[in-house]
Amino acid sequence: MAKIHEVAKAAGVSISTVSYALSGKRPIAPDTRRRIEEAARELDYRPNAGARMLAGRRTQIFALTEPFRADTHAPAHMAFVLATSIAARRYEYDVLLLTEEEASAGMRRVASSGLADAVLVLDVAPDDERVALARRISVPTVFIGVPDDHEGLVCVDLDFEAAAALAVDGLAELGHRSLGFIGHPPAAYERSNFPPRVRRGFEQRADSFGLERAVVLPEADGPRRTGVRQAVRDLVEGGATALVLHCDDGAHAVALDELAALDRRVPEDVSVVSVGATFDTTAFVPPIDSVPLVPSASCELAVELAMRLVDGEPVEAGVRLIAPTSVPHGSSAPPPPAS
Amino acid sequence: MAKIHEVAKAAGVSISTVSYALSGKRPIAPDTRRRIEEAARELDYRPNAGARMLAGRRTQIFALTEPFRADTHAPAHMAFVLATSIAARRYEYDVLLLTEEEASAGMRRVASSGLADAVLVLDVAPDDERVALARRISVPTVFIGVPDDHEGLVCVDLDFEAAAALAVDGLAELGHRSLGFIGHPPAAYERSNFPPRVRRGFEQRADSFGLERAVVLPEADGPRRTGVRQAVRDLVEGGATALVLHCDDGAHAVALDELAALDRRVPEDVSVVSVGATFDTTAFVPPIDSVPLVPSASCELAVELAMRLVDGEPVEAGVRLIAPTSVPHGSSAPPPPAS
DNA sequence: GCATCGAATCGAAGCGCTTCGACGATCCGG
């Protein structure tokens, strides 16, 4: 743990010159800068974090609040945490993780102790308590997800409605007239902000095309997933020629398994499209068309906005919706000729 | 963001008195302390993190390095991160998350900038590069997991060998003479430190009882998990009357499904015991006996050791293995009478 | 040849806290 003073001595300059050389905030003669950089490298010098925070009024830390509730879908959440942390590092920021009840209490604590320059909010609930908190604290806050009441907040998210609509578009274009939708368990529609948006997007776009549509939200009924199997059967037997899936990877696998059990080929007999998946839909048999939820897209934008706020640049409050893209893998085709 | 100076003025004392009253490091008259606490509460005062770090030589931060590799089993890793963060909060510590390549680079960075008081290492590989790093940096480091070369390191982990042995004990006592073992995919035995330990524990204990045993490490072959199904069939048809499972929850579910498909009842025809599971084995049908891996146990011990190191108390280097416990749920029984 | 200017560097003042040593007041024993 070398100190700036030692670097200064080694390079034969004053400590302020070292500081300016390393931060680049004032011009330094090329030769001097070289000597300083070399000394710093040799001593493995890094500015002391505490001193830097105190003097520089920057902590270089983002607080990431992510409740990690017991029933959360771990892989997706992990993907967001990872994506945020990678995006933050691009700006030389570290990520402080606030989980569970600390997601709120920690947010307050971190804000009033000045431990973080900004707060990023993940796993947003429709009536999230962190919304009120965000309005109260003086630390810039960015939501990755859209709470019901988002007045005055900065929010970033995939345009889930458009994503579902995009899936419907593709199927309608292929000639499908009757679509089935398999969603998350009903509880997810209370707890999370996005499942209702996907459902709405599906329903509204299907309606606008005058398509028949049916929505099933199977319960999470243990590892056998009988709910999902039943849903597939009901939808297919009800005449759906295409399924739109917005559920976890296990449910995807089970749905495909059930289609196979029913002797329906994908895509010849039934088309399948996944919406809002964070996992790899090419790992299924067959690979599934996807309108994915890309964590890095949301997180990078969120981090960029957070940086702008930290830098005091003007950032308009409001919801930034990221346009979805469709990634085909051959799991949709025209419907079979009516039997 | 009130400052200590404002609290002092509000309470009519000097700032050092405020500091001592709030930290409890010197006796303060009860009445004075009350006034100070009240003022602090009213102003929502929290010591500035940077100033505290600088003056107090404590950052109140643990760095948690967790690579989060793409192929890691998200739920288990999330459970460890969560457990660590909860354990840390008990000591008023926050957790800084270092993922991916930052797991190593960040460890170095954090150590030399004094951003964290200690480093906790998760998802330990047998030949983990963080081992060398840990020896080089001056920040106390605790491993949750046991790398091959752990000379001089402080490591904490479940005693996986004993866990597998415990499962074998139970089955042997019930009279089973032939055991099957379903493990993780072969790659996991290179990448992670604990699968080989479970396997070894199983084999050695089975051998010491003179039991027949067979080990299968099914490939992760996509959502259909045909490898696991095949493994179950092979083992059962090979005469195993009990299965020891050390694999992810999906494989558990598939294994049970396959047993049902084979018309083998659990536990009447085949006993099933899970080893090292972080998930809830009572969610299966039927609920499965478990010798679980309890993240909070490892993480709490790790955090306690880290605290001792931070406090300069003597901590002996070495591996601390946590004794396993068996949690029966009715999925094992005596083997069926020989047919 | 002298005032002027810009570039490069330096010194010193904090940032907000913890902690050390000191000090006044109160208490006790003798």
Added chain:
DNA sequence: CCGGATCGTCGAAGCGCTTCGATTCGATGC
């Protein structure tokens, strides 16, 4: 009733850095 503990409180010295204003020096213009 005085000397010495003891208790509670205070002032001031840092912690290691950033940043502001000042200074130095060679180059430039007139």
